[in-house]
Amino acid sequence: MEHWSVEDYKNFSNGxxxxxxxxxxxxxxxxxxxxxxxxxxxxxxxxxxxxAKEINGFCLxxxxxxxxxxxxxxxFIVFHKDASTEVIDVKGFKTKEYIAKKKVFExxxxxxxxxxx
Numbered sequence: 001m002e003h004w005s006v007e008d009y010k011n012f013s014n015g016x017x018x019x020x021x022x023x024x025x026x027x028x029x030x031x032x033x034x035x036x037x038x039x040x041x042x043x044x045x046x047x048x049x050x051x052a053k054e055i056n057g058f059c060l061x062x063x064x065x066x067x068x069x070x071x072x073x074x075x076f077i078v079f080h081k082d083a084s085t086e087v088i089d090v091k092g093f094k095t096k097e098y099i100a101k102k103k104v105f106e107x108x109x110x111x112x113x114x115x116x117x
Contacts, residue, residue, distance in 0.1 A: 024036035024037070024038075024092055025037060027039075029044065030043075038090050038092060038116070039090040042075070042076070042090050042116055043076070046076065054081070055078055055079060055081065056081060057079045058076050058077065058079065059076065060075075061074065061075065061076075062074050062076075062077045062087070064105060064109065066101060066105060070104070072101040072102075072104070072105045074087045074089050075089050076088040076090075087105075087111055087113050088113075088114050089116070091115050094115075
């Protein structure tokens with residue numbers, strides 16, 4: 001059996017990039033860090049739609065209180081020209097936790113979450 005010193009382990013682990021649980025790579029654009037390339041691409045699409053005046057605006061990662069100790073953080077909320085709002089979640093994988101929070105959110109706020117897959 002081989003034993004490593006702390007120094008050996010540090011040397012081994014340096015430069016080794018830890019894979020995310022769902023194989024998504026974090027991406028930074030405009031000082032914002034996104035959980036995936038897909039989410040970053042959607043952000044760029046929203047910026048273009050805003051420039052083209054197709055939408056009134058959008059927010060990144062709005063947080064909704066579902067219960068005293070339960071929160072849901074969407075990826076985006078989009079403000080449309082017709083004064084409607086759309087809650088967006090860019091999904092690569094739907095966890096059980098997300099599915100449960102989605103149901104509570106939709107029931108509580110009477111709004112549908114638009115999933116971008």
